[in-house]
Amino acid sequence: MSISFWQSPAPAVRKLFKMAVGCFSFFLLLSSCAERAQQKTDRPNFLVIFTDDQTYRAIGYNNKLVKTPNLDALAGQGIIFDKAFTASPICVASRASILTGLYPQKNGTVALNTHSFIQREVKERQYKTLAHFLADAGYATYFSGKSHLGDPRDYGFLFGEESTDFTDTPSFRKVADFIKEPGFGEKPYLIWLAAKQPHLPLKPQQQWIDLYEGVDFPLAPNFRESPLRESFFNQGLPGENLYLNSDYTDNYKNLSAGPPRSPETIKEFVKAYYATISHLDAQVGALIRQLRLTGKLENTIVIFLSDNGYFLGNHGLGNKITMHEESVRVPFFIYGDRLKNKGTRFEQVVSSLDVLPTVLDLAGIPLPDYLHGKSLKNVLLSDDSSQIHDYVVSECTGVGGQLGQGHRMVRNRNWKYILSDTNQEALYNLEEDPYELNNLIGVKEYGSLIARLKKDLADWKSLAGDKKEYH
Numbered sequence: 001m002s003i004s005f006w007q008s009p010a011p012a013v014r015k016l017f018k019m020a021v022g023c024f025s026f027f028l029l030l031s032s033c034a035e036r037a038q039q040k041t042d043r044p045n046f047l048v049i050f051t052d053d054q055t056y057r058a059i060g061y062n063n064k065l066v067k068t069p070n071l072d073a074l075a076g077q078g079i080i081f082d083k084a085f086t087a088s089p090i091c092v093a094s095r096a097s098i099l100t101g102l103y104p105q106k107n108g109t110v111a112l113n114t115h116s117f118i119q120r121e122v123k124e125r126q127y128k129t130l131a132h133f134l135a136d137a138g139y140a141t142y143f144s145g146k147s148h149l150g151d152p153r154d155y156g157f158l159f160g161e162e163s164t165d166f167t168d169t170p171s172f173r174k175v176a177d178f179i180k181e182p183g184f185g186e187k188p189y190l191i192w193l194a195a196k197q198p199h200l201p202l203k204p205q206q207q208w209i210d211l212y213e214g215v216d217f218p219l220a221p222n223f224r225e226s227p228l229r230e231s232f233f234n235q236g237l238p239g240e241n242l243y244l245n246s247d248y249t250d251n252y253k254n255l256s257a258g259p260p261r262s263p264e265t266i267k268e269f270v271k272a273y274y275a276t277i278s279h280l281d282a283q284v285g286a287l288i289r290q291l292r293l294t295g296k297l298e299n300t301i302v303i304f305l306s307d308n309g310y311f312l313g314n315h316g317l318g319n320k321i322t323m324h325e326e327s328v329r330v331p332f333f334i335y336g337d338r339l340k341n342k343g344t345r346f347e348q349v350v351s352s353l354d355v356l357p358t359v360l361d362l363a364g365i366p367l368p369d370y371l372h373g374k375s376l377k378n379v380l381l382s383d384d385s386s387q388i389h390d391y392v393v394s395e396c397t398g399v400g401g402q403l404g405q406g407h408r409m410v411r412n413r414n415w416k417y418i419l420s421d422t423n424q425e426a427l428y429n430l431e432e433d434p435y436e437l438n439n440l441i442g443v444k445e446y447g448s449l450i451a452r453l454k455k456d457l458a459d460w461k462s463l464a465g466d467k468k469e470y471h
């Protein structure tokens with residue numbers, strides 16, 4: 001018959017053993033707590049600066065005429081994603097897609113349908129938002145600025161509120177106050193600062209206009225006074241252009257509505273637009289300096305991007321919505337003390353849908369398998385500069401009131417294929433034709449390329465649930 005140790009007749013030995021086990025368990029507990037604390041303090045903070053209607057050429061590092069020294073300095077110490085495309089070039093659909101990590105027709109919020117977002121993501125909790133994921137993981141999630149999706153506290157932000165001032169002054173002030181609060185930084189944080197600038201109406205203060213006095217802005221090679229009538233220049237229903245116009249600069253100059261817009265009119269508009277961006281740049285600079293003084297910037301990943309681009313008379317258009325570069329391509333960079341490859345440009349295409357998986361990945365949160373974007377973590381934290389996507393897609397559908405109605409494009413490093421709801425098509429070679437002046441769709445030698453891009457778009461249709469019938 002075997003006798004277990006606990007049946008040992010020597011109580012002193014048993015007591016000693018119990019003490020040893022107790023000490024060991026306590027040591028394990030301490031180690032585990034220390035490890036968890038270490039993991040927690042290691043989790044990065046996030047500051048997302050999300051601008052409104054800022055086209056990719058309207059930032060200093062892409063265009064020396066634009067005065068953005070603070071953003072240029074941050075981007076220069078970070079990684080610039082040079083070919084970044086919004087999932088949808090319109091405010092509400094873009095915001096909903098970034099926050100859910102899904103293309104608009106998949107998450108159901110297209111065009112300007114705020115009601116759909118509130119129904120699906122607030123009431124029905126169809127998909128968790130980026131803010132939900134981080135809040136559930138113990139982050140302090142803070143929102144300030146333009147929501148356009150209802151009350152941000154209803155979709156995962158624990159603190160903050162919407163501000164609708166077009167100068168963004170209250171939005172930045174509220175973030176500054178949040179940073180000053182006792183206990184700030186005890187938990188990791190996500191600050192989502194959704195600026196309204198440079199969205200119309202433009203209200204540049206004189207000091208920012210003064211920066212551009214005497215500058216003769218060159219007209220873009222694709223400037224026109226009025227748009228062409230092809231379907232993929234439509235910004236609403238087939239055959240209907242909206243092209244929001246420059247009379248929205250109500251606080252600056254009473255510029256005449258358009259189109260047609262004269263070169264003089266568009267130059268004045270460009271001045272007001274850039275001046276507004278310079279104001280935003282100064283606000284960002286002040287915020288970064290404040291964070292640096294708290295000592296929290298070192299462990300903060302700063303993500304800067306715009307929800308969509310904007311036409312500055314390019315192709316005769318204002319507004320956005322179409323699939324042209326000015327509309328779908330956005331400034332996007334990521335800054336952080338821990339990043340590798342600082343000061344470089346990543347030349348492969350990326351999507352605004354990559355923001356959510358990148359943030360989750362950096363925060364150590366498992367990625368759900370339904371996401372449409374991909375994590376950029378390897379690009380940020382290693383020397384890996386390999387391709388993330390074979391192609392990205394953008395869609396602007398539902399503007400005319402029906403799902404599927406509108407435009408979609410597939411974009412790879414050099415090529416773009418556009419399909420409109422009236423089955424008009426365009427093919428552009430962006431390397432040789434960055435202003436998209438030469439539609440190659442009918443050129444025979446590109447037949448196999450077009451077939452491949454159409455196949456990519458058809459694959460995306462299956463993935464994202466595009467309601468359009470392809471022919």
Ligand SMILES: [Ca+2]
Nearest residue numbers: 052053091307
């Ligand atoms: Ca916008």
